């Protein structure tokens with residue numbers, strides 16, 4: 001398959017990823033990546049919550065990513081979402097392109113091969129479908145032109161796609177709210193610290209398809225990047241995910257039945273002042289099979305100001321980052337990664353800057 005060329009003149013996206021050389025990744029024992037049991041914690045047992053929060057903290061600090069088990073999302077919901085993805089991606093590309101994000105310029109719908117360059121130096125050999133919180137046609141953020149809030153775009157050819165994918169989205173939102181509570185406990189904040197920051201989150205589900213390729217080709221499914229939100233919960237049908245651990249080594253993170261994999265993203269890194277680091281990762285589909293993944297990027301409300309938590313700073317460890325706005329951060333990163341927004345690179349107004357600073361940074 002011919003891949004589109006990346007526009008070399010465009011500025012590179014702001015998050016640095018330590019790349020190393022080649023696409024080799026170490027295959028380590030399963031138990032080197034922690035598996036955190038969150039079952040009793042999400043059903044409300046306080047001791048279990050503390051234990052899970054401690055395990056989460058240890059994994060996030062020492063490894064940078066972890067699996068979760070007993071997450072409460074029924075296997076049937078996951079299977080139906082994967083089957084829906086399989087049917088959708090089998091449609092002819094002209095049909096899929098009717099739902100292209102580039103048409104609405106809102107972050108909803110189909111992203112063809114070439115529509116995403118997570119690492120600007122590579123083109124990603126994958127297709128995606130973007131789904132968010134369902135909002136009505138008179139939603140004020142939608143009417144105001146906000147790219148992250150719009151009624152979802154659903155393929156008319158496949159009525160089941162909407163039901164099966166949105167059922168997964170809703171299950172994951174429930175899980176995400178529980179995970180936020182564990183993250184709050186893990187960093188010594190009150191358990192409900194994030195509750196009022198996820199009332200209308202700009203969370204995003206990306207349903208992905210990677211075609212089967214010859215494993216020897218090492219085709220880049222998604223280039224090295226970090227995620228922009230708070231944390232990501234990922235289901236993958238096949239191996240291929242490689243994650244960079246805190247030591248800087250690329251590690252294979254294969255699917256383990258009954259689990260999701262969780263990685264820390266940019267906003268959690270800022271909240272925690274690098275106690276948890278946004279985990280670089282990439283996909284090389286070496287499975288020899290077509291590969292599906294469902295990534296739920298847990299965000300917070302659009303206007304949430306993200307600044308160093310009081311439990312993550314002291315006189316010897318001052319805040320490393322200025323405050324930033326959640327929605328701005330995501331949109332700015334999208335403008336570096338998604339072809340349909342490339343013309344906005346570096347031009348989106350940063351709410352943290354005064355109008356004079358905005359003008360200076362645009363010049």
Ligand SMILES: O=C(O)CCC(=O)C(=O)O
Pocket residue numbers: 206208222227234236241281282283292293295
């Ligand atoms: O497909 C995967 O396993 C990961 C995808 C990913 O990292 C992303 O979409 O941000």
Ligand SMILES: [Fe+2]
Pocket residue numbers: 225226227281
């Ligand atoms: Fe990612």
